[in-house]
Amino acid sequence: MDLNFTREEEEFRLKVRAFLEENIPKSGLGDGREGNQDKAWLERAKAWQRKLYEAGYVALAWPKEFGGQAMDPVRQSIVNDELVRAKAPYLIGSSGLGMLGPTLISWGTEEQKKRYLPKILTAEEIWCQGYSEPGSGSDLASLRTRAETVGDEFVVNGQKVWTSGAQYSDMMFCLVRTDPEAPKHRGISYILINMHTPGITVRPLVQMTGDRGFNEVFFDNVRVPRKNLVGKLNEGWIVANATLFHERNMLGSASGSEQRFNRLLALAKSVNRGGRPLTKDPVFRQRLADLEIKVQAMRLHAMRQLTDQIRGRNPGIEAMINKLVGTELNHDLATAAMEAMGDCSMLARDDERALDKGYWPYEWMFSLGLVIGGGTSHIQKNIIAERGLKMPKSR
Amino acid sequence: MDFGLSDEQLQLKQSARELLAAECSTAAVRKAMASEDGTLPELYREIAKLGWTGLIVPEKFGGAALGMLDMAVLLEEQGYAAMPGPFLFSSAVAAEAIIRGGSDEAREKWLGGIADGSAIGTVALAEDAGSIAVVAKKGGRLSGRGIFVPYANLADFIVVAARSEDGQVAMTLVETKAAGVTIRMLKNLDLTRRLAAVDFDDAAGASLSGGESLYRRLLDVGAVAIAADSLGGMQRALDMAVDYSKVREQFGKPIGSFQALKHAAAEIVADLEPARSLVWYAAYALDAIPSEASRAAAMAKARLCEVYSRATDRAVLMHGGIGFTWEHDIHLWFKRARFNESYLGSPAYHRERVAQLGGY
Ligand SMILES: Cc1cc2nc3c(=O)[nH]c(=O)nc-3n(C[C@H](O)[C@H](O)[C@H](O)COP(=O)(O)OP(=O)(O)OC[C@H]3O[C@@H](n4cnc5c(N)ncnc54)[C@H](O)[C@@H]3O)c2cc1C
Numbered sequence: 001m002d003l004n005f006t007r008e009e010e011e012f013r014l015k016v017r018a019f020l021e022e023n024i025p026k027s028g029l030g031d032g033r034e035g036n037q038d039k040a041w042l043e044r045a046k047a048w049q050r051k052l053y054e055a056g057y058v059a060l061a062w063p064k065e066f067g068g069q070a071m072d073p074v075r076q077s078i079v080n081d082e083l084v085r086a087k088a089p090y091l092i093g094s095s096g097l098g099m100l101g102p103t104l105i106s107w108g109t110e111e112q113k114k115r116y117l118p119k120i121l122t123a124e125e126i127w128c129q130g131y132s133e134p135g136s137g138s139d140l141a142s143l144r145t146r147a148e149t150v151g152d153e154f155v156v157n158g159q160k161v162w163t164s165g166a167q168y169s170d171m172m173f174c175l176v177r178t179d180p181e182a183p184k185h186r187g188i189s190y191i192l193i194n195m196h197t198p199g200i201t202v203r204p205l206v207q208m209t210g211d212r213g214f215n216e217v218f219f220d221n222v223r224v225p226r227k228n229l230v231g232k233l234n235e236g237w238i239v240a241n242a243t244l245f246h247e248r249n250m251l252g253s254a255s256g257s258e259q260r261f262n263r264l265l266a267l268a269k270s271v272n273r274g275g276r277p278l279t280k281d282p283v284f285r286q287r288l289a290d291l292e293i294k295v296q297a298m299r300l301h302a303m304r305q306l307t308d309q310i311r312g313r314n315p316g317i318e319a320m321i322n323k324l325v326g327t328e329l330n331h332d333l334a335t336a337a338m339e340a341m342g343d344c345s346m347l348a349r350d351d352e353r354a355l356d357k358g359y360w361p362y363e364w365m366f367s368l369g370l371v372i373g374g375g376t377s378h379i380q381k382n383i384i385a386e387r388g389l390k391m392p393k394s395r
Numbered sequence: 396m397d398f399g400l401s402d403e404q405l406q407l408k409q410s411a412r413e414l415l416a417a418e419c420s421t422a423a424v425r426k427a428m429a430s431e432d433g434t435l436p437e438l439y440r441e442i443a444k445l446g447w448t449g450l451i452v453p454e455k456f457g458g459a460a461l462g463m464l465d466m467a468v469l470l471e472e473q474g475y476a477a478m479p480g481p482f483l484f485s486s487a488v489a490a491e492a493i494i495r496g497g498s499d500e501a502r503e504k505w506l507g508g509i510a511d512g513s514a515i516g517t518v519a520l521a522e523d524a525g526s527i528a529v530v531a532k533k534g535g536r537l538s539g540r541g542i543f544v545p546y547a548n549l550a551d552f553i554v555v556a557a558r559s560e561d562g563q564v565a566m567t568l569v570e571t572k573a574a575g576v577t578i579r580m581l582k583n584l585d586l587t588r589r590l591a592a593v594d595f596d597d598a599a600g601a602s603l604s605g606g607e608s609l610y611r612r613l614l615d616v617g618a619v620a621i622a623a624d625s626l627g628g629m630q631r632a633l634d635m636a637v638d639y640s641k642v643r644e645q646f647g648k649p650i651g652s653f654q655a656l657k658h659a660a661a662e663i664v665a666d667l668e669p670a671r672s673l674v675w676y677a678a679y680a681l682d683a684i685p686s687e688a689s690r691a692a693a694m695a696k697a698r699l700c701e702v703y704s705r706a707t708d709r710a711v712l713m714h715g716g717i718g719f720t721w722e723h724d725i726h727l728w729f730k731r732a733r734f735n736e737s738y739l740g741s742p743a744y745h746r747e748r749v750a751q752l753g754g755y
Contacts, residue, residue, distance in 0.1 A: 139645040207720060210721060346737050
């Protein structure tokens with residue numbers, strides 16, 4: 001065991017830090033996922049990702065021929081930590097960077113990699129995830145959006161729902177049913193759909209936060225080239241799970257928790273309760289320390305997994321808990337912050353008296369959304385028990 | 396021994412449930428949420444006719460002269476419906492202030508109006524005496540700021556916890572139209588309620604008798620009222636999650652057939668039913684067991700608000716993606732629970748009171 005970074009890595013970290021200090025957009029993007037999502041916002045968000053990419057700080061571990069730098073995962077994790085530390089805006093191309101990209105690198109054809117990966121990096125093409133349907137959420141494999149093969153095209157009909165970012169996405173990685181006769185896991189294919197194709201209708205849905213974050217997406221005879229199939233026909237389930245693995249690690253990321261804890265701590269220091277800072281309140285102190293312990297455990301847990309990755313070891317049950325623990329922890333952190341704010345937690349984020357720039361009311365709600373999105377906590381527990389511990393299935 | 400609601404109280408509860416199901420559907424609640432004032436004026440008139448607004452007001456002022464347990468029964472149903480408007484603050488807390496501390500003149504002036512719905516009162520109470528930020532000069536003139544004052548926009552008067560120049564708690568009634576009263580609305584997370592910041596600049600008020608003991612009494616009444624509202628809201632969140640679990644299917648079965656959801660629902664019930672008893676006891680104690688009233692109120696507020704928040708949080712999860720939408724109603728209770736938890740003192744604050752009043 002050796003927890004030191006090499007000298008080169010430390011220098012690299014300082015370089016990243018200096019770059020971020022200089023270049024982070026000062027305003028207009030927000031530090032969460034909110035934002036009013038008009039055209040100007042979108043352009044600013046894309047410009048930020050592009051700038052970061054040009055500086056060499058996006059997808060460092062990706063292969064060189066597709067715009068990456070083939071660096072080891074430590075560099076990427078240093079960048080991730082620094083982005084969080086600097087409270088950098090959320091990357092608009094996250095679904096492509098964190099979910100589709102890694103999937104394509106493992107499963108895509110050379111042509112697909114060449115065609116799609118570079119534009120993911122530069123935010124020229126924004127991706128959304130077309131998995132959930134009205135009748136298929138937790139039971140994703142029951143999905144019914146149909147794709148029939150006609151000549152060298154798929155013709156897609158059906159509906160997706162809760163599709164985050166579809167309102168501004170150019171492309172969707174989408175699960176479709178290509179064999180309705182086969183058992184449910186064996187008739188699914190993974191295809192890439194251009195969102196500007198005729199026959200696609202996107203209808204924004206308002207979230208409990210009041211923002212338009214996700215959408216309904218309708219497909220009416222939408223034509224998709226056969227070459228947009230990822231993996232084999234009717235074998236999309238395995239590709240879908242590869243993406244889910246990346247998604248769940250992203251949602252449960254420990255660096256986000258650490259930053260939220262620091263923010264919570266600063267908030268608690270600034271709040272006066274009974275004539276002293278809340279951090280000196282014996283009860284709240286315990287609560288804070290308990291949260292910090294959990295955050296620290298997840299941070300170290302991430303280092304352990306990073307090490308396994310470098311050593312080329314396949315992730316096991318320890319990775320299955322990332323999404324469950326990470327998202328519940330983030331929600332606990334936000335809930336603690338709401339409590340810390342006392343009466344001010346009754347205020348909406350845009351009230352001028354809202355503490356900490358109104359960050360927490362939104363975070364409190366959104367973090368609950370992420371306990372649901374990407375597979376709910378209940379489903380994560382089923383996976384841990386059934387796939388991880390091999391306990392008998394009840395379904 | 397008889398620890399249960401009377402037939403009359405059960406009837407009151409039932410008729411309140413039915414009335415609010417008809418007149419305070421979530422469509423109506425959403426109308427109030429989107430409105431400026433945050434209330435449903437017609438519903439308010441209707442419940443006034445039914446005698447709700449004067450429930451605890453003495454008969455000679457047109458009230459029903461009932462007790463806090465009856466009030467708790469009504470408030471529970473209002474919580475169940477997420478009823479918007481000033482009822483809790485006016486007819487439970489402000490009414491109590493005038494009944495207990497008002498001069499004959501103040502009682503004459505306000506109680507009839509509260510009872511028939513033509514007058515609305517509210518309260519500006521800091522949750523602990525140490526943080527009172529309004530100063531009362533001799534003769535009841537007020538200066539300072541009362542923040543988080545519910546429905547000051549609709550109120551005719553505000554019962555203000557102030558501090559006299561000699562440091563005593565001075566409960567003072569101020570009319571909102573008095574010179575020197577400035578009301579500014581805050582933006583609420585829970586849109587089924589409205590809050591304001593009220594500035595007093597040498598505003599003329601009338602002293603209420605009772606000082607610190609009246610102040611404590613109002614905090615206790617308010618705590619029990621919020622606890623009762625929470626009880627109803629929690630029941631509603633549970634009902635919604637359970638109903639949904641019976642109709643939503645995944646894996647070819649109703650999701651309610653999965654143990655994860657059964658256990659989640661059962662845990663809510665296991666929190667809810669003992670908590671119901673805390674509310675009944677606290678409400679009863681306010682009228683019948685003065686020596687226990689404050690501690691019972693603190694217990695009810697601490698416990699109910701904690702379990703209400705937890706139950707609504709898990710109820711959102713039990714709905715999956717649809718629970719995270721604006722369109723679905725579950726967030727109304729999720730956010731109302733947040734309000735209830737903070738208003739008039741957090742669970743942590745009330746647990747501390749339980750310990751202090753218990754002498755440990
Ligand atoms: C903020 C947010 C963003 C999202 N973004 C996207 C996106 O970009 N793309 C996309 O495809 N989807 C997205 N989703 C959808 C998300 O993946 C689904 O909401 C989630 O998988 C749950 O599915 P459902 O909504 O159909 O709920 P359901 O599956 O109907 O679940 C309802 C309840 O039943 C429980 N349940 C169901 N089955 C079981 C079981 N077998 N055992 C125990 N409990 C069970 C669930 O845990 C939940 O509590 C998003 C969701 C949210 C909230």
